[in-house]
Amino acid sequence: MSNKPGLKVIIDPRRCIANAKCSTVAPGIYVLDEETGVAVLEDFEGATVEQIFAGARACPTQAIQIEQYGHRVFPQILTPMWGDSRPVDGHDDNDGPSSKM
Ligand code: SF4
Numbered sequence: 001m002s003n004k005p006g007l008k009v010i011i012d013p014r015r016c017i018a019n020a021k022c023s024t025v026a027p028g029i030y031v032l033d034e035e036t037g038v039a040v041l042e043d044f045e046g047a048t049v050e051q052i053f054a055g056a057r058a059c060p061t062q063a064i065q066i067e068q069y070g071h072r073v074f075p076q077i078l079t080p081m082w083g084d085s086r087p088v089d090g091h092d093d094n095d096g097p098s099s100k101m
Pocket residue numbers: 011015016017018019020021022023030032038039058059060061062063064
């Protein structure tokens with residue numbers, strides 16, 4: 001029946017920064033909830049696998065996670081959220097919190 005066997009989309013509202021990247025690349029599939037401002041998967045049945053993954057890839061905060069048969073397939077590496085333990089990458093080029101933008 002489904003063209004997306006075993007696929008499950010999880011949107012983490014704590015990661016969503018409501019910048020609408022997902023709803024831009026997959027309009028009508030991902031939409032921002034009017035009340036909460038957080039992205040929701042509006043049309044799973046009508047979505048293609050490509051649209052589901054495009055939205056997830058477009059998300060800068062990895063708020064959209066995709067599982068298949070109970071295993072996460074995207075993103076492969078889920079970086080910790082800010083405020084959680086920070087990834088230690090050994091590249092400490094920053095002198096501090098001053099803005100470089
Ligand atoms: S792209 Fe990610 S952060 Fe932006 S609205 Fe969609 S789920 Fe939220």
